[in-house]
Amino acid sequence: MAGALAAKRVIPLRARRDEDKEARRRELLDAARALFEATSFAQVKMADVAARTGLAKGTVFLYFPTKEALFLALLDDLLTAWFAKLNRRLAQGGTWTGHQLACAVAGSLEGEETFTRLLALMQTVLEQNVTVAQAQAFKERVLGAMGTTAALLQARLPFLTPQTAGQLIRHVHALVTGLRQMADIAPVAREVLTLPHMAPLRVDFTAELTAAITTLLRGLESR
Template identity: 35%
Template structure:
């Protein structure tokens, strides 16, 4: 694919969409840490220097993909959250909404350790402001269902969702050697462990936060 230099705003937007679309396609094939800027540039049909006219680094490209995935996921969470059922139902709905969203989980897992390591101050500022807005939106959605929580408690839970996802996701994608050993040991499939671990972790977090906020009740039963 050959591109002339974009000059009009709509041309710039088109180039950015092409780059992000290529990045998404490559992420279906391999992990973010294994994709180089040169490979991505070759795939989209631009020189590296031209790609850097639209994004200041490889990492900035994947942060933009993450931002789009994050927004789409929150739309799904809003549809999934139950109107009743307490913290167990809310936390379970949030956890289940992440199961199957491999691209989002992959990017969240690489966010702090990979993607935020090679960006300019301007790119970091723009991403962090959007990330703050995304986190606040999740916190607000949870508080709507659990008004006993204050803003701090809801934001703590929203951050815990990211931290647990980032921590558990690598274990859901072991190397082939590790996968063989896990099967030999009779362990459940790694993806199953991710879903179970995320659900249990988020339920425990949210039940604890609600209890500390004064909404003490019997939340032991699963929906």
């Protein structure tokens, strides 16, 4: 009996190696995220990632040939998690108003500053130094996730078509990118904006995003 149980616990060598590779990959992504949250993309070096994980720098490059590839993989994970989070909210049945949907989208991004900061770097930085294969794999996953979310958006807002639902997702991306860049300001500028007369320049990310999506949906509904 003991021998039979032991046999069942035996994991094929290839499977163990795959598990080890995935664990190390996850360790590298977690290190990159921690460094990014403490500083900025420009300040993070691959050597820092290696040091944080206790790995040789050359080992890091075996998993991710460039810093951009590393952070694109991190964005991929965060984007997938966010789509799943948003979809759980959208799966709650019934017809919604545009404002309800705007609140759901903006609310799903609360506490997701790391994700939105990376999303703002996607086209201009992260996709600039990766292979075609890496870029295509990322874009294929984004496309699949968009299709699922677009269907849920149509279920909540019947005036949306497959085309306008996809357009809404793209426009939300643009709004998130722009507002995150406006809200993620340097310490010196942040101090300046505390002056009372600077109030019109302050950006409340969630409130501004909710208002912008609500306005966008009103336009789509009136077509």
